[in-house]
Amino acid sequence: MPNTDSILRFEKVTVAFGGDPAIEDVSFEIRAGESRVILGAAGSGKTVILKTSVGLLRPDSGRVFLFGQDITEMKEQDQFDLRARVGMLFQESALFDSLNIEENVAYPLLNQKAVNCPEDQVHARVEEALTFVELGHTLEKFPSELSGGMRRRVGIARANVTEPAMVIYDSPTAGLDPITANNIMALIVKERDVRHATTVMVTQRFQDGAIMARYKYDRATETLVAATPGDASIAGLKFLVMKQGRLVFEGTLAEMEQSKDPYISKFVLRN
Amino acid sequence: MLDFLKSPVLAVQEFVFLTARTIRNLPVRPHYWRDILMQMDIIGVGSLPIVLLVGFFSGIVMALQMSRALQTYGAVSQTGPIVAITLVREMGPVLTSVVAAGRNAAGIASELGSMKVTEQIDAMRALGTDPIQKLVKPRLIATCVMLPCLTAIADFVGLLGGYFIGISLLNLTSAEYWTGAYRALEYDDVAQGLLKPFIYAIVISMVGCFYGLNTRGGTQGVGLATTQAVVSSIVWIFALNAIITKIFVSF
Ligand SMILES: Nc1ncnc2c1ncn2[C@@H]1O[C@H](COP(=O)(O)OP(=O)(O)O)[C@@H](O)[C@H]1O
Numbered sequence: 001m002p003n004t005d006s007i008l009r010f011e012k013v014t015v016a017f018g019g020d021p022a023i024e025d026v027s028f029e030i031r032a033g034e035s036r037v038i039l040g041a042a043g044s045g046k047t048v049i050l051k052t053s054v055g056l057l058r059p060d061s062g063r064v065f066l067f068g069q070d071i072t073e074m075k076e077q078d079q080f081d082l083r084a085r086v087g088m089l090f091q092e093s094a095l096f097d098s099l100n101i102e103e104n105v106a107y108p109l110l111n112q113k114a115v116n117c118p119e120d121q122v123h124a125r126v127e128e129a130l131t132f133v134e135l136g137h138t139l140e141k142f143p144s145e146l147s148g149g150m151r152r153r154v155g156i157a158r159a160n161v162t163e164p165a166m167v168i169y170d171s172p173t174a175g176l177d178p179i180t181a182n183n184i185m186a187l188i189v190k191e192r193d194v195r196h197a198t199t200v201m202v203t204q205r206f207q208d209g210a211i212m213a214r215y216k217y218d219r220a221t222e223t224l225v226a227a228t229p230g231d232a233s234i235a236g237l238k239f240l241v242m243k244q245g246r247l248v249f250e251g252t253l254a255e256m257e258q259s260k261d262p263y264i265s266k267f268v269l270r271n
Numbered sequence: 272m273l274d275f276l277k278s279p280v281l282a283v284q285e286f287v288f289l290t291a292r293t294i295r296n297l298p299v300r301p302h303y304w305r306d307i308l309m310q311m312d313i314i315g316v317g318s319l320p321i322v323l324l325v326g327f328f329s330g331i332v333m334a335l336q337m338s339r340a341l342q343t344y345g346a347v348s349q350t351g352p353i354v355a356i357t358l359v360r361e362m363g364p365v366l367t368s369v370v371a372a373g374r375n376a377a378g379i380a381s382e383l384g385s386m387k388v389t390e391q392i393d394a395m396r397a398l399g400t401d402p403i404q405k406l407v408k409p410r411l412i413a414t415c416v417m418l419p420c421l422t423a424i425a426d427f428v429g430l431l432g433g434y435f436i437g438i439s440l441l442n443l444t445s446a447e448y449w450t451g452a453y454r455a456l457e458y459d460d461v462a463q464g465l466l467k468p469f470i471y472a473i474v475i476s477m478v479g480c481f482y483g484l485n486t487r488g489g490t491q492g493v494g495l496a497t498t499q500a501v502v503s504s505i506v507w508i509f510a511l512n513a514i515i516t517k518i519f520v521s522f
C-alpha cells in the first residue's frame with residue numbers, strides 16, 4: 001500500500017512512443033524530506049520520468065503514485081490539485097513567450113486553484129520569488145529579452161513561487177557556461193534548504209549532483225558551505241542513474257563514486 | 272495491406288476527438304474571455320485589410336466578366352443581381368475562408384506548434400490549465416464569430432467593386448445596380464452565405480489547433496505543421512463547399 005509519507009512512487013513503469021519504450025520497468029520511491037539526482041546520457045529517458053511523475057505522460061504499464069494517490073488513470077482535471085503541489089522547471093525553461101516575466105511567475109498563483117492565493121498578494125509573492133533568484137528588477141521584460149541563464153532563474157522562481165512540497169528540475173544547467181551553471185546550482189540548493197522541499201533534479205553533469213550532495217545553504221553568510229554528514233539538507237539524497245530507459249543504479253554519492261560499473265563510473269570520472 | 276491508410280485514418284479520428292472535446296467544453300468553465308477577445312482581434316481585425324482588398328477586386332473582376340457574357344443577351348442591367356448572388360452564395364464565403372485559412376490556420380498552427388516544441392503546452396498543463404480551454408476554445412469561438420462577419424464585409428465591398436465597374440464602364444445607374452442586387456438576394460442566399468463561413472471557421476480553427484498541438488521535432492516540425500494546416504484546411508473548405516452547395520441547391 002502507498003505510504004502517506006510517500007511523495008512519488010513508480011511501480012514497474014513503462015512509457016513507450018509508437019512501440020519504442022522510452023523508459024522500461026522503472027521502479028523507485030521518494031519520501032517526504034528526501035531528494036534525488038537523476039543522471040543519464042541524452043535520450044536515456046530522464047525527461048520522460050519527470051513528465052510521467054506529474055501525469056503529463058501516461059504509463060503504458062505499471063503504476064505511478066503522486067502524494068500517495070494513484071494517478072495512472074486519473075483524469076487530467078482531477079490531477080490539477082496534485083500538480084499544484086509540485087513545482088517544475090522544464091528543460092528549456094518553457095516560459096510563456098506571450099507573457100512578461102511577472103505574468104509568467106504569477107501564472108501558477110493565478111491558475112492553480114489549490115494554491116488559493118488572494119489576488120492582492122500575487123504581486124508581492126512574485127516579487128519575492130524573483131528577488132530570491134536575484135531577478136527582482138526584470139518584471140516587465142519578456143522571456144525573449146533574457147539570456148538563457150536568466151530564463152532558467154525565472155523558471156526556478158515560477159517553480160517555487162507557490163511553495164510546493166516537491167520541486168522538479170529538468171536539466172537546469174544544460175547549455176549554460178560553467179559559471180552560470182554553478183550559479184543556477186547554488187540557487188537550487190538555496191531553494192531546497194530555505195524551503196525544505198523535496199527536490200528532484202535531472203542532469204547530465206555529475207558535478208551538479210555533487211554540489212547537491214556536498215553543500216548546503218548558510219543563511220548567516222548567504223552562501224553555500226560544505227555540508228557535514230549529519231545535515232538534514234543532504235541526509236535523504238540519493239542518486240539514480242538511467243541507461244537507455246532503464247534504471248541501473250540507485251544509491252548515495254559515496255556508493256556511486258565506489259561503483260565498478262563502467263557506465264556509472266564514466267559519470268563520476270568525467271569530472 | 273491497408274497499412275498506408277492507417278495513419279490518415281488515425282489522424283482523422285484524433286481530429287474528431289479533439290473537436291468533440293472542444294465542443295463539449297464550450298459551456299464548461301473557466302472561460303478565458305481575455306484570450307477570446309485577443310483572438311477576435313488577431314483573427315477578425317487582423318484579417319480585415321486583406322479581406323477588404325480581396326473582396327473589392329473580386330467584385331470588380333466578377334462585374335467585368337459577367338457583363339461581357341450578359342452583353343451577348345443584351346442584359347447588362349442584370350450585372351447587379353448576378354454579382355450579388357455569386358458573391359453572397361459562393362465567392363464571399365470561399366474567398367474569405369481561404370484567406371483566413373492562409374492567415375489564421377497557419378498562425379494558429381505555428382503558434383501552438385512552437386509552444387508544443389518548447390514544452391510551453393506541458394508547462395501549462397503542469398501549472399493547472401487545460402490547453403483545450405486556454406488555447407483551443409478561444410480560437411474556435413473567435414474564428415466562428417469573426418469569419419461570418421468578415422464574409423459579410425467581403426460581400427459588401429465586392430458589391431461596391433461591382434458598382435464601381437457598373438457606373439463607370441457599363442453605364443448603369445446607382446439605382447439600377449443596387450435595387451437589382453438587393454432584390455436578387457433571398458433569405459436562402461444569405462443563410463447559405465453565413466452558414467458556410469461559420470462551418471469553415473470550425474474547420475480552420477480546429478485544423479490549425481490540431482496540427483499545432485501535434486507538432487513534433489523542433490523548428491522544422493513547426494514549419495511542417497503550418498504547411499499541413501493550410502493545405503488541409505483549404506482542401507476541406509472546398510470539399511465541404513461542394514457538399515453544402517449541393518444540399519442548398521437540392522432544396
Ligand atoms: N513525445 C515524444 N515522442 C516520441 N518519442 C519521444 C517523446 N519524448 C521522448 N521520446 C523518446 O524517448 C526517449 C527518452 O527521451 P528523454 O526522456 O527526453 O531523454 P533525456 O534523458 O535526454 O531527457 C528518447 O529516445 C526520445 O526520442
Ligand SMILES: [Mg+2]
Nearest residue numbers: 046047091171
Ligand atoms: Mg531531457
